[in-house]
Amino acid sequence: MLNFDEQRFLRIQSGAVALRQRLDDVVVSCLEKGAENVFFLGTGGAAILMQPAAQLLQRRSRFPAFIDLPAELFITGSVNLTEKSIVVIPSLSGTTKESVALLAKAKEAGATVLSLVGHEETPLGKGGDHAFVNFAEDDTSCESFYLQSLFIALSIMRHRGEIENYDQIAGELERLPGLLLEVKRGYEDKAETFARVLAGSDYHIVTGAGNAWPEAFYYGMCILEEMQWIRTRPVHASDFFHGTLELVEKGVSVILFKGEDALRPLADRVQNFAPNYTDRLTVLDTADFALPGISQEVRGLVSPIVLATVLERISAHLEVMRNHPLTTRRYYKRVAY
Template structure:
């Protein structure tokens, strides 16, 4: 595969799954001590990658779950953030400015802080009450963060008796690193074609629904905009029909991500509408990929992970086609802001 280290990928994703028992032990201890809610708080892409776990808890658990923008919460605080809160702060670098400031703010409340980082000797790697370190880099961090946050959500459901097959789900997740590698291999021959579509326009409407909507938002903002300087309009498939549809006409690129959770019909609605008005609808559907041994329920849970792993292959070809390395920046961490 183009510019890809298979063994590094397996180490990182297997490492994410291996953190599961430790995460479960910490969550269990926090709940036993009377934790009353959980906050998923991060900055930029890392925060977006927590959203599928937030959705899962909002829809399956009565345990209160909150999310906010780190920079705003530092300024405003929250009436729900107390010493009885669990706070999850993800940061690949462990040095994200807004998240480091947030850590100090959260510490003042006495909340229990779990940090998810890629590097230990960093402010967030050292500063959390419970720091979970799984080395990753930009091209492998999505799957890692998705897996870790999913394991946290499943742990809450299990300890609260709101799920009866958690152990089976986790066993299936343990198979995922190797299966994701096979997904990458199976898509490699098609990845350049999708990359050419992305390279062929300077503007894309990127949409999805359910737990793959965060991946649509993430890929538009953090990859196409930040790493490739391609203008995008990420919009939820529900909101697509409340404004954005008026921009759809011949020649306008619409990129639709489809997952396998219960919100898939919202994506179907976009897929049924767009071809009548644009000749540039492109669909990436997780249902097209084989995941032997993974149940329909778990396929729905891991749809954003599957999308992320396929999109990494597309991005690898995109940077070559455009002669624009994914690491090239004009402003991000290069100038003061």
């Protein structure tokens, strides 16, 4: 595979899976001590990656789950952020400015902070009550963060008796690193073709629904915009028909990400509409990828993880095709802002 270290990928994703038991132990301890809610408080891309786990709790658990912007919450505070809160702060670097500031706010409120970081010797690695360290880099962090946050959500549901087949789901998730590697291998020949679509326009409408939507948002903002300087319009599939559809015409690129959760029909609606008005609809569908031994229920849970692992292959070809390394920045961490 182009510019890819298979063993590094397996090591990082297996590292995320290996955190499951300790995550479960810490979450259960918090609940037994009277925790009343959970906040997922990442910044930028890391925040987006927390959305599937937060939404899983919001829709399938009665345990209050909040997701907010640390930069705003630092200013406004929240009546729900108390000593009975579990606060999850993901940051690959462990130094994200807004998240570090929010850490102090959470500690002041007496909340229990779980930091998910790639480096322990950092403000977030050292400052949280419980630090979960799994080294990763930009091209491998999505799957790792998705898995860790999913484990947290599932643990809350298990302890509350809101999920009966936790052990089955956990067992299937532990097989995921190797399966994701096979997905990458099988998609390599197609990745360059998809990259050509992205390189062929300076503007894309990027859409998805359910737990595929956060990955659509993330890829548009953090990869195409930040790392490739390609303009995008990320829009949720349920909002696509409330404004964005008027921008669709011949020659306009629409990129649709499809997952396998209950909200897939919202993506189907876009897929049925767009070809009537543009000749540039491109679909990336997790249902096209084999995951032997993974149940349909778990396939629905891991759709954003599968999308992330395939998109990494697309990005690897895109940066070469455009002669624009994914590490190139003009402003991010280069100028004051």
